[in-house]
């Protein structure tokens with residue numbers, strides 16, 4: 001393991017010349033190659049050249065000058081995608097920036113991430129998209145795909161210039177952080193964007209049912225005296241948006257499902273042939289509203305949509321297992337300590353997650369038999385890729401050299417100081433997890449987790 | 454010299470009946486002190502109590518103030534009008550500043566549920582919750598329990614109706630914990646929009662019909678109605694509220710003869726309670742005020758007071 005002593009190596013630039021001059025190729029030896037989409041689960045070697053996987057096989061002889069990394073006992077999976085993160089730049093760099101966020105992604109096992117447009121200024125025009133791409137190119141982190149706003153300024157009225165934004169490289173449209181209140185606007189957004197082959201991602205929230213409310217409406221909110229957001233606030237909008245997608249033959253993606261009823265609506269929507277998909281966050285898969293009480297009003301449990309009941313959590317798990325829910329996401333929402341260290345009502349919504357999401361799923365769901373490793377990998381790869389029209393990550397020769405390497409045995413505690421994200425706001429600090437991403441390969445560049453140093 | 458196994462009083466949910474018995478027994482002797490001509494004790498001599506109130510409250514604040522002073526402590530009031538809260542200082546910074554001045558007990562009222570818990574986690578001094586949002590008002594719960602026990606001896610098996618806006622009431626929650634832990638049969642009653650169905654999980658009966666709920670009641674605790682709830686659409690009019698859930702003589706007659714009437718104050722006369730009841734023989738509203746001082750003295754004494762010579 002001493003070969004992995006560098007935190008990031010080789011530190012290639014995008015230019016092909018530099019790449020080749022540093023090292024002709026990289027050989028990952030004797031890993032468990034797990035690519036559910038190809039039906040592949042076997043021990044083998046993978047050779048990377050430039051930004052491509054060039055060879056997969058058994059006992060590949062090392063080439064002259066080739067960098068060899070032993071992956072014995074490790075799982076090699078196609079590089080993970082997190083399709084819902086908040087990188088805060090431009091505008092809120094004190095919470096996170098594109099460099100820190102995309103490096104947190106790498107540390108957490110993600111090769112690609114999609115950033116939401118609720119920055120300042122809002123990502124609703126080409127110049128902000130270009131800025132994000134430029135920052136990402138210099139960030140030495142995961143690949144960053146911008147998502148643009150549905151409406152100008154996320155104000156909910158006029159559509160953003162979707163054609164130009166798509167040409168600039170955005171992979172979806174979303175007013176995430178707030179709902180599109182006006183059904184007519186959502187209808188037009190779904191219809192117009194359907195020319196472009198990318199989805200509209202809906203932040204499901206009836207604001208009249210959620211305004212001024214801070215956690216799930218239920219027994220715990222009643223006991224704690226906190227104002228509750230009913231599950232209906234999400235379900236109502238899910239049904240509206242599914243019907244609108246049906247009406248105009250648009251592509252709708254339901255963000256951060258939190259309620260059992262929404263899972264059911266998505267299931268029915270898919271059965272009715274609507275072009276619909278859905279995602280679930282790591283925290284909704286792991287935590288319930290009881291956490292707010294158990295933590296003594298810890299504002300790190302305050303998130304929107306809120307942590308709901310055990311029945312909701314179970315329904316989300318079932319939906320994920322059965323493929324009703326297509327993707328696992330972090331909804332990575334980093335905040336500064338000053339935004340969180342206050343009373344529950346006053347604190348900001350959101351949980352930071354990129355650094356620890358994969359480890360949490362491995363440790364709390366996969367190792368306990370609640371989710372198969374294959375299903376997890378699919379929900380981090382093919383699932384989001386198909387929604388966004390990205391090339392599905394794969395271990396087959398010719399594919400982009402994006403690979404996530406997992407050590408299912410590694411046991412480590414979550415320490416705030418080890419997080420690459422500026423946002424330490426998570427209710428998991430101090431948790432000990434078994435199963436961690438240990439290397440992430442992005443376009444042929446290899447990142448090794450600092451724990452291996 | 455703490456004689457409660459805790460630093461803070463945040464809510465009655467986490468306080469045991471044994472602890473409540475200690476508090477009430479101490480309050481009994483404190484009440485005698487309050488009613489004696491010379492109301493000076495020295496158990497809190499050299500101790501500083503700070504009232505940090507983010508919501509206006511004459512009653513609770515002055516009750517804590519007198520409680521501290523009767524025990525010989527120094528009491529300072531900081532209210533939103535005078536504090537740097539208006540300058541945008543954070544709750545934690547304000548509290549830390551206070552702590553640095555040498556505070557032994559911080560009494561806090563805040564509109565956000567859980568804020569005393571937040572402060573207690575970050576401060577080394579004792580924190581007493583004087584009402585947090587819609588969560589708890591533990592000293593009110595204790596003084597109501599004290600007042601009822603004073604009259605009935607025990608609350609076990611007694612029928613207590615909490616009447617009004619339970620959804621938004623911290624008084625209701627603290628009463629529910631105190632009363633149910635001692636075996637009272639508690640019914641909460643009000644219009645459905647002001648009674649969350651989940652309140653059943655706290656171990657109470659729910660009724661939307663005041664006439665039915667009040668039958669055979671031993672105690673009626675009437676909650677203050679925040680009149681602005683009407684504008685939020687939670688009930689159509691004061692008139693309809695009073696007709697449906699206001700406590701008047703006709704309704705009181707449905708309860709057990711001599712049933713006790715409590716109200717945490719301040720009252721909206723003619724809304725949740727009619728004046729003749731508020732001022733009538735069965736009303737304990739003035740008694741509650743005196744008992745409130747005794748309860749707060751007991752808590753201050755038990756948290757930071759010197760052990761008296763005769764103990």
Ligand SMILES: [Zn+2]
Pocket residue numbers: 176177178203204255256304
């Ligand atoms: Zn959202």
